[in-house]
Amino acid sequence: MVQKGQITLYNNGNSPFGHRVEIALAQAKAEYTSYIINLADKPAWYAEKVNPVGKIPAITYGGPKCSPEDPSPESAKINESLVILEFLADLFPEAGLLPSDPVARAQARLFVAATDGPLFEGFRAFFFQYAEGSDQTLLKAFQMIQGRLPPTGFAIGEWSNADIATAPMLVRIRLLLKHDMGKYPVGEGVKLFEILQGPKFARLTKYIDDVQQWPTFKSTWDEAKSIESWKKNPYLMRNAQPPQ
Ligand SMILES: N[C@@H](CCC(=O)N[C@@H](CS)C(=O)NCC(=O)O)C(=O)O
Incomplete structure (x- = not known):
């Protein structure tokens, strides 16, 4: 599968919403960086730089590879697990996340x-x-x-x-x-x-x-x-x- 840009997943160990994204990424055989957000003590940069809502999961896509704590302004920031699933289906059409019909x-x-x-x-x-x-x-x-x-x-x-x-x-x-x-x-x-x-x-x-x-x-x-x-x-x- 051709990976078009870097993917960083912000997640937390047991979230069913984060788990959705992990399954889809595994299905797409995508390479990605995983970063765990401590939901009991969220770092301020997370809402400022990644997901204004402050929830996980969220991904950054594209732009140069950076530290997850300081994502590139050039990367797209995508939250809401169901939106991320749709995005991954578009990005990896061969992965079978959505049927072709x-x-x-x-x-x-x-x-x-x-x-x-x-x-x-x-x-x-x-x-x-x-x-x-x-x-x-x-x-x-x-x-x-x-x-x-x-x-x-x-x-x-x-x-x-x-x-x-x-x-x-x-x-x-x-x-x-x-x-x-x-x-x-x-x-x-x-x-x-x-x-x-x-x-x-x-x-x-x-x-x-x-x-x-x-x-x-x-x-x-x-x-x-x-x-x-x-x-x-x-x-x-x-x-x-x-x-x-
Ligand atoms: N509708 C969101 C729900 C995400 C969500 O509720 N995540 C929880 C973890 S399971 C969270 O980040 N909670 C921390 C908070 O609300 O501050 C999605 O599907 O991504």
């Missing part, structure tokens, strides 16, 4: 447009802000995603950005439920895990199993590290107030 491309984008918001909302409601009924918000998101999946295969049949957008969050959700980690009362996570593994969600479970086996997902995923990182995340701690 325009209808299939539209289907991949429609899958993401329909599922991204509800899945993140379900995640936030159940794990970070638990209140009565949050389990239903998450289950509804599961139901909706399952309803959009074809009988077999990936989100639009063949592997695409639609899976890269969805898999990091789904896999993390299943893992957190299994370990009963989140703001909810003890035992509620395992209850949802059992529902997810049961017959009602057989298709969704098979999909999560399949995405987890996809080579570029596997090569960018470390389950043990993810668990360790979640254990330190104040948003998940039952008896802690999230940072302001």
Whole structure:
């Protein structure tokens, strides 16, 4: 694959949004520099020079190779993981991030447009802000995603950005439920895990199993590290107030 310009990825170990970009870069066999931003103590230069919103992931693209802490003004600065996925699909058309057929491309984008918001909302409601009924918000998101999946295969049949957008969050959700980690009362996570593994969600479970086996997902995923990182995340701690 021909690499046109330097890529620097600003990331953080366990972000599902950053993980999307890692998978896409792996899929494109792109060469890139990775720089970890400490989200608990963000360096001031990050918002000034890379992403004014201050979130990860973000990339710089092009310009001369520089220290990640002092990126070239000539490089493009791109944030928002879904925009970065689209950018990488354009930059590396041979990587198969989006199919070549325009209808299939539209289907991949429609899958993401329909599922991204509800899945993140379900995640936030159940794990970070638990209140009565949050389990239903998450289950509804599961139901909706399952309803959009074809009988077999990936989100639009063949592997695409639609899976890269969805898999990091789904896999993390299943893992957190299994370990009963989140703001909810003890035992509620395992209850949802059992529902997810049961017959009602057989298709969704098979999909999560399949995405987890996809080579570029596997090569960018470390389950043990993810668990360790979640254990330190104040948003998940039952008896802690999230940072302001
Ligand atoms: N919509 C953004 C979401 C990015 C996001 O929320 N990143 C989190 C980490 S998972 C972050 O940087 N949080 C730090 C903060 O908000 O200050 C994307 O898709 O890139």
